[in-house]
Amino acid sequence: MSTIETPAAGNLHRTEASYIPMHDHSSCPEKIPCRVYRHAGEASKAVAAEIAELIRERQSQGRKAILGLATGSTPVGVYNELVRLHKEEGLSFRDVVTFNLDEYFPMQPDELQSYVRFMHENLFDHVDVLEENVHIPDGTLADADVEEYCRRYEAMIVDAGGIDVQLLGIGRTGHIGFNEPGSGRDSRTRMITLDKMTRRDAASDFFAEENVPRRAITMGVGTILEAKKVILMAFGEGKSSVVAKAVEGEVSAIVAASFLQTHPNAQFVLDDAAADALTRRRSPWLVGPVNWDQATIRKAVMWLAQQVKKPILKLTEEDYNEEGLQDLLASQGRAYNINIEVFRDLQQTITGWPGGKPDHARRAGDSLRFGEGCFPKRVLIFSPHPDDDVISMGGTLIRLVDQGHEVHVAYQTSGNIAVFDDDAITFMDFISEFNRHFNIDPARTAEFERHIDEFVKHKQQGQVDSPEVQFIKGTIRRAEARAATRCCNIPETQLHFMDMPFYETGRVRKKPLSADDIRITVELLRKVKPHQVYAAGDLSDPHGTHRTCLTAILQACKQIERDGDEWYQQCQVWLYRGAWQEWEPHQIEMAVPLSPQELLRKRAAIFKHESQKDRALFPGNDPREFWQRAEQRNRTTAETYDKLGLAEYEAIEGFVRWKGDLDAVL
Known part of the structure; x- marks a missing residue:
């Protein structure tokens, strides 16, 4: 089996390392030299050299x-x-x-x-x-x-x-x-x-x-x-705050x-994500001259509004000057014009039609950025684990189904290591009772039951589960995924359990991404031929599974693009977050508002993942349950939009569109 590098193990493209040394500007507040690379792979190779x-x-x-x-x-x-x-x-x-x-x-x-x-x-x-x-x-x-x-x-x-x-x-x-x-x-x-x-x-x-x-x-x-x-290395958004401190x-x-x-x-070697909270990245205009492109202007204006606690349209030239944005005014003109431009751009991110509108609902001037022109659409949502779909974009998933789109969900991994042993025993009890009641192969059932009971009873701390136990735990996760999507009205025929080979080690540590993983992903994409693809972009997952799964999807998309598949020319790829982090408001390109009722429906779908409810086996560094994390992040995004002067919503799920550049994401 050939091996494909993941971002954690190496660079996807052997490009020349790009890093920004400390003290490019005399006002830089960094007290330790920092080398910032686009990817962990680039940084790792530089340190190894x-x-x-x-x-x-x-x-x-x-x-x-x-x-x-x-x-x-x-x-x-x-x-x-x-x-x-x-x-x-x-x-x-x-x-x-x-x-x-x-x-x-x-x-x-x-x-x-x-x-x-x-x-x-x-x-x-x-x-x-x-x-x-x-x-x-x-x-x-x-x-x-x-x-x-x-x-x-x-x-x-x-x-x-x-x-x-x-x-x-x-x-x-x-x-x-x-x-x-x-x-x-x-x-x-x-x-x-x-x-x-x-x-x-x-x-x-x-x-x-x-x-x-x-x-x-x-x-x-x-x-x-x-x-x-001394070389201190740090990668990922989860390290950005402590790196800045x-x-x-x-x-x-x-x-x-x-x-x-x-x-x-001493020096710090960082990837882009870990450097994000440094002043030169968070608010580079406070450090020195910047190139005022559209993305930087949007980021600066939203930062200013949050600094002075004003809606965007109420920002004054005094606000710009007093908060260190004189250069923006000098290069772009009046504050009023800058405010209007950023406000309109942010307003256009909001849509209640993530799959685009049907012809009868479309109005003159409607943005085409969300894929109008084909309705209904085939939508393929990739979920790294069997619950990431509803945790991270459950409201949007429900909206897409309700609006008549053909929604498919692809569960990339079995998630079998994230199930407690007690749940496996409980599930085995159910199987045994069922089989005994209907007299289904009692000898084989008893043998299987003894194995599960004996294995779990004598299992050592950290021991890899037997194939039988792994099967039981994987079956639990599949059943929960079916239950969650049933309450979202997705037919079971539109669920795809990929069981990607890199994951199936029974350990937290996984195998490298392989050609088989890419092939499986390419085959599914070609089978569904989606107009929209949604993939997990929250790479702070502490186990690295999200990053590996995203690598597989994007490399599969690039292969399909190189092969010239005609259907792919109209396909949009959107990245969601929510399980481990959220997109910053200035990054969001599609904001899907959720009503109170839709938020409750999303919660109900998450609750169907009972093995992850109350206490997940791998909760990461956030003690809250996943539904609590997701709801709070969705509400916070909505509150931020409200404070910036936009409409007030119960919650918002945010998305960023992938534009085909592997290096820009991984």
Whole structure:
């Protein structure tokens, strides 16, 4: 099976890396140099190239390269590229010494969540590093031995000559390593109690928050700051807020990463999404001259309205001048004209007809941006998990069905790992009772029931489910998806369960996206020949499934476009959000308002996913239920439109149109 790179593992197109160094303008508030790349793949390859250069330089000098390494999803792309450099370009690791940042405690090295296992699976087993040169904190120690072990770990770093390059990620609490809020600048390698937020973020790896260890061994902030060079990597919208605090805020023990401001050779390596809250990205006009294109003008005016708490049409020239937008006025003219232009543009995003209007309802001057010209339409909604469709765009889905469109829903993955074991047992009880009542193969039923019961009873923490248990859990998710779409009046014949191969590992960690995944997606698109496609664009899904699923869809669309399929020329692709984040108001290109009744119908559809109700197995870093998150985001979008001076709605679902550029999305 051939493998296709996903954005987390590498760049979709090998374009030259584009990043903006810090201090392009003297007023830039960044206190740590930041390199911003379009994609995590570009950033990872750039960091790997730096590490490879160091290794080769040290080898030419007859010296060892001393690397400080991190774990988690962020550095995986770097390790993938280092493995490629070893296999394809002969980069040797025989003279490399490594020290890892941290390890959970207690933790056996062969457990699924062990950082020992992680490092071997992602790097050490694929290169020629010597085992005696690998150092990872020991999670198997007795409590009484930890303090002395930590002193020896510090001494080993010193004896090796100190760390040349230290790789870091950053947690939502601002922690580096496991240096939680309150960790001092001079802290050393030690045992630490994990913050509740950190444990919640790790819950998906441990199949529930209660399984996450409460302690860990970590290098201290002082240990990290002694490295000759520090590279902190952060990817995704979920990291943007804490990145901004660390880079632009005050140095504080509350955000341990902020101590890197005091390091003479530290840098942050970010993708576009993680850099989004930096001043130069959030409000670049406060930093220096900008190119006032339509998108930037819209963003600036909406930002101004929110800053001064006024509707767009009430903004004055004094508002522009006092809030640092003098350059916009100078280049674009009167405030009134700018306000009118942005207001009209925003007003045109609102539509109650996401599939376009039928001829009899269309009026002169109606926008064609939502696909008028063909009614009714075939609509294909891709849902990464079996509930993302109704969570993220349930109101729009219901509207499309009610307005007479032929709506298909494609569930890209089975979602089988996100079902509690108790639910599997309950479902098996139902099957057994049903089969016994109708005398359906009682011996086979009893055998199957015994397997499920015995497996779950003796299941170890983090153990991969047996194929039988995976089947039961996948069946639960399918049944819930059917129930949800039934209450939206979508026929079962228009549901498509894709079971994409990359997902079916039984583990949180998935396989790389493959040619089979793309082929399955292409075949479905060609079967339905949709006029509109909807896909999940909320890439902050902590497990990476949304990003992989979107990659498959967009690459399939590009293949169909290259092949010249005539039907695709009229196809529009819209990206939705909601499960993990929402589009910013200035990004929204189609806003579908929902009435109170439609919002209740959307909630009812979400409630059909009973295995995810009350407490999802993988809730991510937001403690609210998914229906609560989605409703609040929809209401907030509507409130924002209202405050900007537009009509007041109960809720709004927002969409952004994909214009065919893979690099602009992934």
